[in-house]
Amino acid sequence: MAKKSIELSEAILVRALGLEQNYEIPVLLKDWLSVAGLLVETDKVLLEKSCAHLVENANSWNEEELKMHFISIIVFLANIQKPLRVYFDREISATIEGILIKSEADMLVSKGIGELIEAPYFFLHEYKREKKYIGDPIGQMLGGMLISQAKNGDGKPVHGCYVQGRFWFFSLLIGKQYVISQPLNSAEFAQAQQIVFMLRYLNQLID
Secondary structure: OOOOOOOOOHHHHHHHHOOEEOOOOOHHHHHHHOOOOOOOHHHHHHHHHHHHHHHHHOOOOOHHHHHHHHHHHHHHHHOOOOOEEEEEEEEEEEEEOOEEEEEEEEEEEEEEEOOEEEEEEEEEEEEOOOOOOOOOHHHHHHHHHHHHHHHHOOOOOEEEEEEEOOEEEEEEEEOOEEEEOOOEEOOOHHHHHHHHHHHHHHHHHHO
């Protein structure tokens, strides 16, 4: 008989798997949040236009519009390179401590060949609007990170993020402990640029 997947609610995952939220930001996350980089002038112009577009529409875009009009540009500017690949809207699953966890990954960064996702390292979950939404963005993000942790099986931290309108919350899962940053406001150019640098850093971090 097939196992029924668990609901991706933060509270349910915490209770079922003994997870614990750490409110003290570890050095690893501090370093990731402060990573530096450079954008060429053409990329700066594109990002500035995208930020302005977000300011005008953050409260009205649905999930697909947010992805196509803004998140996709951030990912493009991050320039994630081989052997890593960016996948969108992929179902991933794993059985953890006898519990089946399934997630529809809005975006994940993984080693892979074609359709084959080999080793997921970064999971992003996006939400439709800042004011009105249904569901649990933290639970959805944690579900993907737990699956990544189980598939990789190397004991290394898993990186994640959830996006709620203009706000990006970055996270680490280390063993059974997870931590979530204060939000970066991607409508502000400097903070949007920092998000690009953080995603770009995945190339170096994972390598």
